[in-house]
């Protein structure tokens with residue numbers, strides 16, 4: 001009967017269905033929310049089962065989540081490490097349990113790449129370079145010293161380390177550009193605002209540029225700049241990273257100059273990679289996500305087409 005056919009179809013689907021444990025960084029930014037959504041949707045659409053764990057930006061929570069995935073015997077672990085160091089032991093435990101690990105978004109600082117199948121994520125150093133190159137171009141005709149304040153991402157995280165490195169690499173060739181203050185805002189709006197308030201209190205009249213390692217901190221800082229009585233994007237150039245909707249809104253409102261894209265919507269690509277691995281394919285150890293950059297004058301035309 002029709003019922004039996006359905007059951008058979010269901011059974012064969014189930015035998016291909018994987019249990020995937022995903023240890024996510026947290027919910028600190030618009031980017032992160034979009035990333036979680038993309039991965040959850042793609043896993044559900046493919047008929048796999050997801051065990052989701054939000055680490056609330058705490059390394060300890062990630063170590064506990066991965067241990068719990070191992071003891072449950074999940075088929076695969078997807079892992080976005082909050083910081084680069086300190087995960088050797090738990091990754092070795094996953095390897096010993098023969099559970100394949102897929103690193104996404106953020107890298108770990110471990111030489112032994114046999115601990116993961118592949119790393120799918122953005123080139124954060126290049127994002128920092130893009131921010132630096134945009135600024136150098138923007139200021140090509142400006143004479144005199146330029147003071148830059150930097151809102152760093154989470155201390156010890158790959159995007160904070162790499163975005164700083166890429167940006168500094170570019171401005172190093174331009175001695176008139178100096179980073180005068182630099183502190184972490186932990187990738188959140190609240191801390192971005194608080195730290196920008198402190199920057200303004202200590203040297204408010206001498207800040208020319210804000211380089212924020214993500215848009216959420218830039219958006220928090222924009223509020224601080226306005227409350228201080230200055231005009232964001234006019235009195236202080238504002239540079240962000242991610243290209244989230246909130247950044248487009250700020251650019252359309254004339255309050256932010258540029259955002260460097262960091263694409264969080266790699267859920268479908270991730271699921272393809274996991275399935276390819278289980279089909280016996282050999283995957284490259286590093287797969288980069290392709291990205292762009294958007295300025296204030298493009299924002300109004302593009303805002304409706306943005307999907308995160």
Ligand code: AHR
Pocket residue numbers: 028029030031032105106159187213214215216241242262
């Ligand atoms: O790891 C990616 C970064 O983490 C995003 O740029 C930031 O918004 C997020 O919190």
